[in-house]
Amino acid sequence: MKGIRKQHPLDDQxxxxxxxxxxxxxxxxxxxxxxxxxxxxxxxxFAMKSKTVVLYMGDEVSxxxxxxxxxxxxxxxxxxTIEQLNGLNVGCGARTISPYLLPIDIARMPPxxxxxxxxxxxxxxxxxxxxxxxPFKPDSVDFIVSLHMLEHVANPEEIISYWLSLxxxxxxxxxxxxxxxxxxxxxxxxxxxxHKWNPTPSLIEGMYEKHWKRLAKLEHIDTYAMKMSFDFxxxxxxxxxxxxxxxxxxxxxxxxxNQSGAFISDASYxxxxxxxxxxxxxxxxKRRIKQLLI
Numbered sequence: 001m002k003g004i005r006k007q008h009p010l011d012d013q014x015x016x017x018x019x020x021x022x023x024x025x026x027x028x029x030x031x032x033x034x035x036x037x038x039x040x041x042x043x044x045x046f047a048m049k050s051k052t053v054v055l056y057m058g059d060e061v062s063x064x065x066x067x068x069x070x071x072x073x074x075x076x077x078x079x080x081t082i083e084q085l086n087g088l089n090v091g092c093g094a095r096t097i098s099p100y101l102l103p104i105d106i107a108r109m110p111p112x113x114x115x116x117x118x119x120x121x122x123x124x125x126x127x128x129x130x131x132x133x134x135p136f137k138p139d140s141v142d143f144i145v146s147l148h149m150l151e152h153v154a155n156p157e158e159i160i161s162y163w164l165s166l167x168x169x170x171x172x173x174x175x176x177x178x179x180x181x182x183x184x185x186x187x188x189x190x191x192x193x194x195h196k197w198n199p200t201p202s203l204i205e206g207m208y209e210k211h212w213k214r215l216a217k218l219e220h221i222d223t224y225a226m227k228m229s230f231d232f233x234x235x236x237x238x239x240x241x242x243x244x245x246x247x248x249x250x251x252x253x254x255x256x257x258n259q260s261g262a263f264i265s266d267a268s269y270x271x272x273x274x275x276x277x278x279x280x281x282x283x284x285x286k287r288r289i290k291q292l293l294i
Contacts, residue, residue: 010038019050026053041092042104044227047182054182054228067224068176069097072145073229074220075174077240087144090131090163091149094105094121101145104129115151117194131159134166141166142242145213147176148229152197157211160234164215169238175231177204182228204232 010018024033035043035055056064070176076085082100089096092103103126111118114144129135131146144163145291150156151276180186189195201222208218214232223231257263266273 010049012049015046015049018046019052022052026055031055032057041065044182048227049183053184056226056228059225063225064228065095067226068147068229068231071220071223071233072147072176073097074231074233075143075145075235077142077168077170077172077174077242080142080242086243088134088136088141088144090134090144090146091119091124092123093148094118094123095147096123097145097147102127102181104131104134106130111193112207116190117189117191132162136166138165140169141169141171142240143172143174148178149196150175151177151195151199152193154198157207158209160212161215164212164234164236167236168240169236170240171214172233172235174196174233175228179227180227183263193207199230201230201232204230208234216279 008058022168023033024030032055037044037056040056040060043056044054046052069135073082076082076087082098085100087098087101088104089098089101091106096103103120103123105119105126106123106128108124108128109124110120110122114120124164127135131149132155137191144167144288146163150159153159158171160175167173177199178195178202180195181200186195186198204221205218212218213233216236219235220231220233252260252262254263274282
């Protein structure tokens with residue numbers, strides 16, 4: 001390994017030599033020691049050439065996560081902050097991204113079967129729903145993000161088209177998926193909840209031309225340097241209209257409702273709050289006396 005210059009790609013002989021020396025899981029101590037002399041770009045190149053999962057180390061991991069989230073959040077309508085918008089995080093796992101995103105997943109607990117291919121971490125407050133059957137009406141959501149979920153469905157073309165039907169005009173869909181050339185080939189994936197197709201930027205461009213071009217504009221694709229995953233953002237055409245709470249000047253007070261005869265009270269239904277409360281109190285006392293005598 002000595003003499004490898006980090007700014008240069010690896011030659012085929014070096015790739016083969018490293019591959020022959022590897023053993024165990026990619027993130028095992030032996031492999032980390034073997035690959036640590038390489039630069040990020042060299043490790044990515046090695047993964048693609050050797051058909052192994054790219055290994056990121058140290059701050060590279062948090063950098064990749066940050067880049068993925070920043071890229072997906074470009075789906076937000078322009079000119080607004082996330083606090084002002086209604087966004088969905090579909091297939092969230094434990095990656096909630098922001099408290100202002102509504103987490104959605106098919107489970108709130110990790111599966112007991114480690115071989116299933118599902119998230120091994122989860123969000124207890126997630127809304128339970130399938131990605132193709134979300135509890136929202138068309139043109140009602142400001143934006144949708146999905147990180148490392150779309151590769152788990154067999155029909156990504158249909159899922160994205162459905163999500164675009166849910167977002168408002170001017171809203172967006174921001175997706176991050178793995179590039180299979182730096183992870184693994186889904187054709188060899190036997191886990192029922194794991195990867196079901198092989199994403200690449202060129203494949204997404206092909207899907208866009210065939211399925212999504214009439215529905216949205218491909219605003220961004222493959223925008224960050226790290227190769228394990230890539231992003232794309234689709235923007236629905238039209239003028240975005242955000243949620244607006246009613247103005248206090250247009251809302252009637254309790255006093256005004258009472259003056260107009262629209263105030264709801266016991267008198268509206270012919271009920272008597274005091275009489276009902278006394279009856280319940282008497283019944284409660286009777287039950288307690290009965291319990292003491294038993």
